[in-house]
Amino acid sequence: MRVSVALFTADLRVHDNPVLSAALKDAERVVPLFVVDTGIHRTGFAVPNRAAFLADSLADLDAALRARGGRLVVRAGDVVDETCRVAAETGAGAVHIAAGVSRYAARREDRLRARLSGDGRELRVHDASLTVVPPGALTPAGKDHFAVFTPYFRRWEDFSVRRVLRAPDAVRVPDVRSADLPSAKSVAPGATSPGLPTGGETEARRRLRAWLSGPLAAYEDQHDDLAADATSRLSPYVHFGCLSPTELLHRARAQDNPGAHAFVRQLAWRDFHHQVLAARPDAADHDYRPRHDHWRHATKEIEAWREGRTGYPVVDAAMRQLRHEGWMPGRARLLTASFLTKTLYVDWRVGARHFLDLLVDGDIANNQLNWQWTAGTGTDTRPNRVLNPLIQARRFDPHGEYVRRWLPEPEDYPAPIVDLAEAADRFGRARARARALPAGNG
Structure with missing residues (x-):
């Protein structure tokens, strides 16, 4: 019996998930795995608001998998250690993961590949999961990335985007130990913003249906109107991967109105920034174009x-x-x-x-x-x-x-x-x- 691991990172959904789809094609049984990464605390990225949204999203993902006969397997610790441990416990031949663009994601991927290879296992990285166009797929002549948005957008609009993948009908999970789903406070203690939205794919898809049913058409004219509150508010769901940017693109383009075109442009801006960071990871904390500023300490x-x-x-x-x-x-x-x-x-x-x-x-x-x-x-x-x-x-x-x-x-x-x-x-x-x-x- 073949087993594979689908390692969830920023793709917490069952609809249009290349990682989960590939893992299910690869084996009879799949371990849908999320590792509560203790190393993320060293980056300063674990904060109460995102921890609360993450906890909601993981609970919703677990419910979606259970509705298909599976479940989410949760571990806590170093992502590489825990993933390799799960692969060994289940005899998995491959681990599937979405390609990231940050230095942290790149190092995690390199470590995973080396460790799995040493155990005779394979890491399969899917580069069309977190963005519409994979970073590096579009480059100007003689360069490794676009530094200006407009020429990038012209190429981006002509890119042949993959089709939207169906959510699986069934997910069969081998016998493997799982920790409890994390609470928000177990990930990042502290008070959250009182108006924080509910996380998860179910809420994401409800909001998407509402957005497409009318407000999207007015987006071009109203998106900068602060009082109108006329933006989609879908960005948290795209960030956590509760919504696929590729599905968003296809469904917005199907509307074919000025609001939809303006919204699609925002998806392109997101991809643009991802391809810049993939090529220049130091831009996370260093000037992309230094201006020799002597900033004030006010x-x-x-x-x-x-x-x-x-x-x-x-x-x-x-x-x-x-x-x-x-x-x-x-x-x-x-x-x-x-x-x-x-x-x-x-x-x-x-x-x-x-x-x-x-x-x-x-x-x-x-x-x-x-x-x-x-x-x-x-x-x-x-x-x-x-x-x-x-x-x-x-x-x-x-x-x-x-x-x-x-x-x-x-x-x-x-x-x-x-x-x-x-x-x-x-x-x-x-x-x-x-x-x-x-x-x-x-």
């Missing part, structure tokens, strides 16, 4: 930004939404990031860390590279643009509805912590000095 201003007390209502409303929901719409992320990095001239890594501490969809590729894009150290072709929060508010919250939703105490509201004109001048002078540096200086 402790009180940073704390005011984190708490949503900068004196600029649209910035503060967004930061309070982040704390309450563990989520913000894209426009709010851009304007708060610009305020920190360009108006306050604070290192983008400070903001990226705060976002990762709270965002339920916190993703190394998208979070870090979007922060760099906004800070002007990433792939933005206009690295010195500054988003004025007053202009942003007039454009994207003209009637103040979004601000009133998140700032209920106008009588106790603080004065602005910085003058916008002075801040813009400070940023412009800093970048001008940096441009004047001789090559190689920093």
